[in-house]
Structure formats: C-alpha cells, structure tokens
Amino acid sequence: MNDPARPMSGGGETLAEQARALxxxxxSGRAVVRLAAAVDAARTIAPAVAVLGHQGTIAVDTPAAIGAVPGPVLDLPRHVAMPPLVNAHAHLDLTGVGEVPFNGVFADWAGQVRSRRAQTPEAVAAAVHEGVRRSVAGGTGFIGDIAGNFGLAALESLRSCAEHEGLAGVGxxxxxxxxxxxxxxxxxxxxxxxxxxxxxGGIRLGVSPHAPYSCDDAVYAAAAELGLPLATHLAETLDELQFVRDGSGPFRELLKSVGAWTPELAGWGHGPVERLQEVLQGTGALLVxxxxxxxxxxxxxxxxxxxGRGSVAVYCPRASAFFRHPAKGRxxxxxxxxxxxxxxxxLGTDSAIVLGDAPTISVLDEMRLLHRRDATPAATLVAMATVHGAAALGVDPSLVQLPSGARRGAAxxxxxxxxxxxAGPVTGMLESDQPCEWLWR
Ligand SMILES: [Zn+2]
Structure with a gap:
C-alpha cells in the first residue's frame, strides 16, 4: 500500500494533466516521460522513455534509442506505461446493483440480479454511465459491453457517453x-x-444470445445470420452442461418457473461447445x-x-472465482x-457485482489475479488485456500497441x-494493488 498512485509533485494534478501542461x-511541442518500463504485447522496454506531443504519444523506446529530445521532462520512476486496455466482456448496466451474495446455485443468483437490476431507461442510463466512468478510470480504452435483456436503452446509453469519455467498442x-x-x-x-x-458514438452494434440454456437453436441461428459482432456465455457452469446434455437440472426448473419450458427441451446429447459449433462457425464469436x-x-x-473468422475465448477470472469455479474435482x-x-x-471483468469493492472496472485487476494465482508471465497477460481483446472486438490492434518503427501505435x-x-518493474505493476492512471488520453 506504500506505492503512491500519483506522484506528490504537481499539486495533486493527475498525471494526464501534468503531461498535457508540459x-x-x-x-518544441514535445515532452519527455521517463518511466521504469513500458510494455505492450510484443515488447518490454526497461527503463523506457515516452515522447509526447500535442496529438499524444509519438514514440516509446529505450533512453538510448530515443536519444536527446528538447523539451521538459516528467519523471515516473515507479510507473510502467502501457497502451489502453481492452475489457472484452462487461455488463455496465449492472453497475450499481450492489452486493448479491452467491449461494452456490447460479440460477438463484441470476434471479436475484434480475429483480434488482435497473428497470427504467433513466436508471439504466445512470448505471451505464457509472460503468463507463469506472471503466475509463481503470485504464479501459475499448469495451465489449452486454446491453442486458433486449437492452436497446443500455446500448443507446453507452453510445451517448462513451465517445466523450474516450471509450470505444461494441455494445x-x-x-x-x-x-x-x-x-x-x-x-x-x-x-x-x-x-x-x-x-x-464509437460503439458498434453487436448481438448476444445469452447462453445455451436460455437460447435455442433458432435464436442462435437468427443471431449468427445478422453478421454482427456476436458474444455468448458458454460452458460457464456444470448446470449448463447438464441442461445441454439431457435437458435436466436447475435450468430446466428455472425455465419451468418462468413458463418457457416445453417438452421438446430434452437436451442435445453432448456439450455446449459441440452444440454451437456449426451455428457459430465463421462468426468470430466471443465465447465467454x-x-x-x-x-x-x-x-x-x-x-x-x-x-475462417475465428472465435475468441474470453476469460473473466474474478467472475469465475466469485462463482467458485472450478467445482471440486474439476x-x-x-x-x-x-x-x-x-x-x-x-480478458473480461463480467459485471461489477462480482468485483467486490474494486473502485474501478479494469482487466488490470484480472491480470493481477492471474499473475498472483498462476504466475502467468507478464507478456502473456499484457497480450490478453490488449491485442487478444482487440481481436475479439474487431479493433485495429495497433490502437492497443506502443508506437514502434513505422507503426503509429496508440496515441x-x-x-x-x-x-x-x-524485483522488477513489470512484475511490480502486477504485484501492486494501486489503480492505474492515464498518462495521455
Ligand atoms: Zn457475462
């Protein structure tokens, strides 16, 4: 807890304010930022120098490669620079629902969320705006947001505020x-x-058939036919596997309780990936x-x-932990x-409900969990949080990479x-519990 999120110089200004003022x-219209390191999916540069201009980042490299640049200097010896992060799976309209304890049965938890989620267009807009604010505060530049429950109001709320906040992506x-x-x-x-x-407003229309236990083959086929970005929850719970196999279990009871069940829902005889393989082939679906x-x-x-256009897996480590996956023996x-x-x-965060008291909605915290739990190499985690997320959302990968050679990179x-x-700066950014800040946006 000793590492400050912002330096004491500058009278409490944010780093972005300091950099812009410089x-x-x-x-020369240039400012130089000296950092402990800079990382993207391809490179780790330690120590690093970032050259900033009026349009943002011009170059990031080693001090020797950058050489002498006329201009004022900002020293950040205890910070690592990164391109903006990609959160490939969020539910911004569930921001502000608050704590919903998990009793071990996913269908029960989802039922509680349904009854407590924002209902009016005004409440949905407020939730989405708060979600956008927390996402951007966590360094998110691109997002794949689920506009919940036929959520045209949630989509339009995102479209009305994302661009202003510097967020783009898919709703x-x-x-x-x-x-x-x-x-x-x-x-x-x-x-x-x-x-x-x-x-x-920088947000493309996508579609999300919710899950294999809540959407049948006709709905998945109709979604795939649209040719829009597509995301679905898949192989999330053992209850889902049971329902897809033989139509039994808690999801059958849930469908009965909401009056949707019909006797034809007797399962597909295999797992959910196999069930959806044909229909999602070539759609580039996000499999969450x-x-x-x-x-x-x-x-x-x-x-x-x-x-063809391949699928992308999306992993939400904190959500998986919240719902106690993997189950015992798995x-x-x-x-x-x-x-x-x-x-x-x-990487995705899923809804803020599963993030406890985290002040921001950020895949940086997912990276930190995987580093802590699995000792996953930093380069892998950075790629998951940037270029793989970009692949999932159809975002130009250069927008989540540092400038390098002829590549303009993220501004x-x-x-x-x-x-x-x-021991080292890149390990150190994963071991810190402090939120990131924007250096330029
Ligand atoms: Zn989700």
Missing amino acids: VRSSP FVEVFGIGKGSARGVEFLKGLRESVVAER HLNYLDQVEFDRLVQRVTK PAHRYRDMLAAGLPVA SLIAVPVSAAA
Missing part, C-alpha cells in the same frame, strides 16, 4: 429465447438491423467463460482456430492451453504504479 508549455444487445420464448427472440433479432444503426471443457469439447474449441481453467493451441484469449497511454517491494 507539452503545452514546451517550445452486444442481449437476447433470450428458448421454448415458449423462442419466437420472441427470433422476431427481435430479425428487426434489429433495421431498428438500430450499426455504429454510433469456458470454465468447463472436457477434452472432447476443448479439442472442438481449438479445432476452429484456423477456419480441472483449472484452460486459458493457457487455449493460447498454446493458437486460440486468442481476451493514449496508461501508467501503472509499481509495487515498492517488487
């Missing part, structure tokens, strides 16, 4: 439809392209969670890597095996504090 005051409108609810889901999807513009994959399902998942999440097989794995930078006790 560039404005510089006769995935969430659809439910199974059994007696299937026709409604399909109808909604058929009208979506006509009723909603493909992009506004993937907590439970047996070897057959894992092989099917990574088989698709080389075929193997750990296989994100490292996925990466080794060539499947991109992006914005974040600065992550380094833990005082750490």
Whole structure:
C-alpha cells in the first residue's frame, strides 16, 4: 500500500494533466516521460522513455534509442506505461446493483440480479454511465459491453457517453429465447438491423444470445445470420452442461418457473461447445467463460482456430472465482492451453457485482489475479488485456500497441504504479494493488 498512485509533485494534478501542461508549455511541442518500463504485447522496454506531443504519444523506446529530445521532462520512476486496455466482456448496466451474495446455485443468483437490476431507461442510463466512468478510470480504452435483456436503452446509453469519455467498442444487445420464448427472440433479432444503426458514438452494434440454456437453436441461428459482432456465455457452469446434455437440472426448473419450458427441451446429447459449433462457425464469436471443457469439447474449441473468422475465448477470472469455479474435482481453467493451441484469449471483468469493492472496472485487476494465482508471465497477460481483446472486438490492434518503427501505435497511454517491494518493474505493476492512471488520453 506504500506505492503512491500519483506522484506528490504537481499539486495533486493527475498525471494526464501534468503531461498535457508540459507539452503545452514546451517550445518544441514535445515532452519527455521517463518511466521504469513500458510494455505492450510484443515488447518490454526497461527503463523506457515516452515522447509526447500535442496529438499524444509519438514514440516509446529505450533512453538510448530515443536519444536527446528538447523539451521538459516528467519523471515516473515507479510507473510502467502501457497502451489502453481492452475489457472484452462487461455488463455496465449492472453497475450499481450492489452486493448479491452467491449461494452456490447460479440460477438463484441470476434471479436475484434480475429483480434488482435497473428497470427504467433513466436508471439504466445512470448505471451505464457509472460503468463507463469506472471503466475509463481503470485504464479501459475499448469495451465489449452486454446491453442486458433486449437492452436497446443500455446500448443507446453507452453510445451517448462513451465517445466523450474516450471509450470505444461494441455494445452486444442481449437476447433470450428458448421454448415458449423462442419466437420472441427470433422476431427481435430479425428487426434489429433495421431498428438500430450499426455504429454510433464509437460503439458498434453487436448481438448476444445469452447462453445455451436460455437460447435455442433458432435464436442462435437468427443471431449468427445478422453478421454482427456476436458474444455468448458458454460452458460457464456444470448446470449448463447438464441442461445441454439431457435437458435436466436447475435450468430446466428455472425455465419451468418462468413458463418457457416445453417438452421438446430434452437436451442435445453432448456439450455446449459441440452444440454451437456449426451455428457459430465463421462468426468470430466471443465465447465467454469456458470454465468447463472436457477434452472432447476443448479439442472442438481449438479445432476452429484456423477456419475462417475465428472465435475468441474470453476469460473473466474474478467472475469465475466469485462463482467458485472450478467445482471440486474439476480441472483449472484452460486459458493457457487455449493460447498454446493458437486460440486468442481476451480478458473480461463480467459485471461489477462480482468485483467486490474494486473502485474501478479494469482487466488490470484480472491480470493481477492471474499473475498472483498462476504466475502467468507478464507478456502473456499484457497480450490478453490488449491485442487478444482487440481481436475479439474487431479493433485495429495497433490502437492497443506502443508506437514502434513505422507503426503509429496508440496515441493514449496508461501508467501503472509499481509495487515498492517488487524485483522488477513489470512484475511490480502486477504485484501492486494501486489503480492505474492515464498518462495521455
Ligand atoms: Zn457475462
């Protein structure tokens, strides 16, 4: 807790304010920031120098490679610079729901969230705006947000404030439809392209069939046909696996309780990845969670890597921990095996409900969890939080990389504090518990 999130110089100004003031005051229009390190998916530079101009980051490299630059200097010897982060899976409209304890049954938890979530357009807008604020405060430049429960109001709320806050990405409108609810889901999807513009305010329209236990094959097919960015929760719980296999278990009871169940819902006879493999082929779908994959399902998942517009796995480590995955006797999440097989794995935060008292909504904290728990190398974590997230959201990867050679790179930078006790700066930014700050945005 000893490492300050911001230096004491500058009278309490943010780093971004200090950096901008230096560039404005510089006769050359340049300012130099000296850092403990700078990292992106390709490189670790330690120590590092960032050259800033009126349009943002011009160059980031070693002191020797940068050489002498005329201009004022900002010294940040206990910070690491990074490109903006990508949060590939959030539910911003659930920001502010507060604590919803998990009793071990996911369907019960989801029911509580349904009854407590923002209902009016005004309440939805307030929740989304707060979610955007917390995301940007956590260094997020790009987001894949689920606009919950046919959430056109949530999508428009995001579109109305994201650009102003410096956030871009995809708003995935969430659809439910199974059994007696299937026709409604399909109808909604058929009208979506006509009723909603493909992009506004830096946020592209996407679609999210919620999960294999809440959407049937007709809804998934209608979603895939739209050709929009697509995300779905997949292989999240053992209850989901049971329902997809034979139609039994807590999700059958849930569907009965909401009047959606029909006798045809008797399962597909195999796992959820296999069930959705054909329909999602070539859609570039974000496959969110993937907590439970047996070897057959894992092989099917990574088989698709080389075929057409590939899917991207999205892992939300804190959400998985909140819901006590993996269940006793089940193997750990296989994100490292996925990466080794060539499947991109992006990071997501899921909803703020599962983030405890974290002040920001940031995949930096997901990186820190995986570093602590699994000793996952920093380079892997940085790639998951940047270029793999960009692949998931269809974002130009150069926007989440440092400038290098001919590549312009991200104009914005974040600065992550380094833990005082750490051996090296990049390890130190993962061992710190302090939030990042924007160095330029
Ligand atoms: Zn989710």
